[in-house]
Amino acid sequence: MENISKSFSHVQALCGVTLELHHDEVLGLVGDNGAGKSTLIKILSGALSADEGKLFFNGKEVEINNPGDARELGIETIYQYFALVENQPIYINIFMGRPRTKPLLGGLVHRLDKRRMEDESREILEGLKIKIPSIREMVKNLSGGQKQAVAIGRALFFNPKILVMDEPTSGLAVKEVDKIHEIIQEFKQKGVSVIFITHRLQSIFSVCDRVAVLRGGKVVENQYIHATSLEHVVKAMFGL
Numbered sequence: 001m002e003n004i005s006k007s008f009s010h011v012q013a014l015c016g017v018t019l020e021l022h023h024d025e026v027l028g029l030v031g032d033n034g035a036g037k038s039t040l041i042k043i044l045s046g047a048l049s050a051d052e053g054k055l056f057f058n059g060k061e062v063e064i065n066n067p068g069d070a071r072e073l074g075i076e077t078i079y080q081y082f083a084l085v086e087n088q089p090i091y092i093n094i095f096m097g098r099p100r101t102k103p104l105l106g107g108l109v110h111r112l113d114k115r116r117m118e119d120e121s122r123e124i125l126e127g128l129k130i131k132i133p134s135i136r137e138m139v140k141n142l143s144g145g146q147k148q149a150v151a152i153g154r155a156l157f158f159n160p161k162i163l164v165m166d167e168p169t170s171g172l173a174v175k176e177v178d179k180i181h182e183i184i185q186e187f188k189q190k191g192v193s194v195i196f197i198t199h200r201l202q203s204i205f206s207v208c209d210r211v212a213v214l215r216g217g218k219v220v221e222n223q224y225i226h227a228t229s230l231e232h233v234v235k236a237m238f239g240l
Contacts, residue, residue, distance in 0.1 A: 002053055004019075004050045005052040007051055013039040013217055014217045017219055022209075024190075028207075029211075035217070039217075041197065046067040074161030077155075078166065086139050090142075122135045128156075128183055162193045163192055165194060169198055196208060201234070202230070205230060208225055209225060211223060
């Protein structure tokens with residue numbers, strides 16, 4: 001992302017932000033509320049368009065005008081509030097918007113292939129090593145960590161090259177946070193690059209290779225974890 005700027009009316013949300021994400025890297029993106037993190041990520045995921053700036057993917061300039069463009073490039077985003085349908089089972093949520101179907105009457109009509117969706121959903125979640133009693137369980141009955149796993153599983157269905165995780169540990173218990181950390185490390189080992197947005201700075205130092213700090217719509221710090229400290233990141237966040 002090169003020189004990205006975005007304004008809303010008279011509010012400058014982003015001002016000339018340049019940010020790189022390397023192959024199989026976990027980049028921590030932090031900043032106080034209103035720093036511009038969500039706006040930057042929405043531009044990367046196609047939910048917003050930048051007023052100025054360019055996007056490059058694998059060294060080539062690209063246009064991301066909508067979430068479909070981002071998905072075609074291999075960019076998946078998991079938002080803080082999961083975006084799951086609470087009164088539907090796990091397997092339906094994982095295949096929401098792209099159901100598996102089987103043809104009937106010589107292909108004149110198609111019916112949901114529930115068995116295939118269940119089997120593939122189970123395989124995805126088992127790959128994440130998440131224990132869920134039944135793939136038919138309603139999402140509303142799941143814990144926060146299990147819901148996050150379903151959201152991650154849905155993103156994994158597209159075999160992403162880049163996974164953006166917006167506050168994935170928010171509201172989770174300690175054990176669930178540790179599990180999300182493990183999943184992030186597994187992504188890295190599989191060659192997936194991750195942008196990890198969180199207010200838990202301890203998590204940044206647990207799983208990230210590098211940390212970028214946004215303040216007032218600008219990148220004010222961009223360091224490898226081994227070259228900085230928690231105290232230094234806090235100072236950069238608040239301009240101390």
